[in-house]
Amino acid sequence: MTGIERLRAAIRFDMARKPIRQRGYLRPLTWLLSYPDVWKHRLKINRNRMEGVKPPYLLLCTHHAFIDFKVTTAAIFPHRANYVVAIDGFIGREWLLRQVGGICKRKFTNDVQLVRQIRHVITKHGDILALYPEARYSLVGTNAVLPESLGKMAKLLGVPVVMLNMHGNYLNSPCWNLRMRGNRLEADLTQIFSAEELAEASVDEINRSINEAFTYDEYA
Secondary structure, eight states: OHHHHHHHHOOOTTTTTTOOOGGGHHHHHHHHHHHHHHHHHTTEEEEEOOOOSSSSSSEEEOSEEEEHHHHHHHHHHTTOOOEEEEEEHHHHHHHHHTTTTEEEEEEOOOOHHHHHHHHHHIIIIOEEEETTOOOOOOSSSBBOOOOTTHHHHHHHHOOEEEEEEEESSSSOOTTTTTOOOOOOOOOEEEEEEHHHHHHHSHHHHHHHHHHTTTTOBSOO
């Protein structure tokens, strides 16, 4: 084994390491980092079918820009969440991301280990699992194609499925010009399926409803 190979082996990410709950002492910090920005942009959250919905549940979010995470924090307040994060986001900040509940994911791979980690968050922690299934910032302000496995995973988890469809985030800071604008932000927080409805629905029906809920057009 060469020196470079030994170094790579030494710093290899432990993908099987169980995710931890977002540390309690960091929760006020996440609020402090999020609320000034969402207040600045006059964020309005529209809640639909959310009466009585409490963790654990699967939270599916659209993905426009970095401010998405701040909007998500405000939308689920005062609850905590674990977030699925691409492995390149962990480089140089693994300790911090694990402390705030990050779950490492390699891009463009089928990952059974990730499903185990998600189930651990839902069944053992009883928390929210926040997932951005478009897996990248929107390129043109419209929704991306979602993996068909999303419905299977939702069915497997057996907890409510909630959708956070954000509006204005892309136009505020598009991936081709990251300078922050001052436009107003809005978000729809909607329970797509209760646990009971999920049990009765087929995977195709679940995927159809998720895709409909994910529809957005920033320019429209």
